[in-house]
Amino acid sequence: MKASVSDQNNLIDLQRIDTAISSANHRLKNLPEHELIAAVKKRSEESKSALEVAEAELADVSIDLRRSEVEVETVTDRIKKDEARLSAGTASPKELEQIQHEIATLQKRQSELEDGELEIMLKVDAAKEKVATMQSDLAGLEKMELELNIRYENAKTEIEKEIALKNSERTLVLPKISQELVELYEKVRSQNGGVGAALLLGNMCDGCRIEMNAIELERVRALDSEEVVRCEECRRILVRI
Numbered sequence: 001m002k003a004s005v006s007d008q009n010n011l012i013d014l015q016r017i018d019t020a021i022s023s024a025n026h027r028l029k030n031l032p033e034h035e036l037i038a039a040v041k042k043r044s045e046e047s048k049s050a051l052e053v054a055e056a057e058l059a060d061v062s063i064d065l066r067r068s069e070v071e072v073e074t075v076t077d078r079i080k081k082d083e084a085r086l087s088a089g090t091a092s093p094k095e096l097e098q099i100q101h102e103i104a105t106l107q108k109r110q111s112e113l114e115d116g117e118l119e120i121m122l123k124v125d126a127a128k129e130k131v132a133t134m135q136s137d138l139a140g141l142e143k144m145e146l147e148l149n150i151r152y153e154n155a156k157t158e159i160e161k162e163i164a165l166k167n168s169e170r171t172l173v174l175p176k177i178s179q180e181l182v183e184l185y186e187k188v189r190s191q192n193g194g195v196g197a198a199l200l201l202g203n204m205c206d207g208c209r210i211e212m213n214a215i216e217l218e219r220v221r222a223l224d225s226e227e228v229v230r231c232e233e234c235r236r237i238l239v240r241i
């Protein structure tokens with residue numbers, strides 16, 4: 001196949017543009033924020049589940065506390081009633097003795113219940129603290145996710161702009177190359193990791209970085225400048241400079 005020197009040089013420009021587009025697409029797919037966002041999301045989910053458990057625990061101990069408060073109130077009320085009967089002075093001596101005995105029993109019960117109430121209050125405080133810490137952790141994670149999303153969107157926009165620019169450059173250079181050469185380039189490129197054309201630098205193919213032997217180099221040099229040369233090693237289009 002033959003192609004003008006200018007077509008061949010434009011083909012190298014096309015290759016540079018395509019390489020830049022591939023590299024930008026690769027960066028787009030591998031933005032570090034992508035993985036970080038996924039990791040933060042996972043931690044947020046875990047944190048949410050743990051918070052739900054802690055909130056349920058707090059609700060349970062709060063019910064226990066209310067129950068305990070009611071029990072203490074009931075006993076305290078009964079003591080007050082008994083004391084009122086005592087001070088009324090209407091009871092018989094036998095009744096008075098019974099009431100005093102009941103008050104003593106109730107006071108013992110009251111003291112036990114108050115100890116229990118105190119223990120539950122401590123549990124409620126600990127559960128509240130746990131919930132507050134978890135809520136603050138979760139808020140921190142959500143803030144981090146938001147910031148990462150902004151960073152990701154900014155980086156994505158930048159790269160997309162770069163790709164759009166390169167695509168417009170591609171549109172400009174494409175008509176400057178013969179269709180036949182472009183077709184060959186596209187075919188070779190699809191089989192060679194996105195690189196279809198490379199420069200011959202000295203005696204080395206810039207595509208596969210393999211040096212040509214002296215005989216091959218001499219043969220290539222002797223060819224007409226419009227002859228389309230292919231690398232013997234990687235089969236890429238070799239453009240001589």
Ligand SMILES: [Zn+2]
Nearest residue numbers: 205208231234
């Ligand atoms: Zn090569």
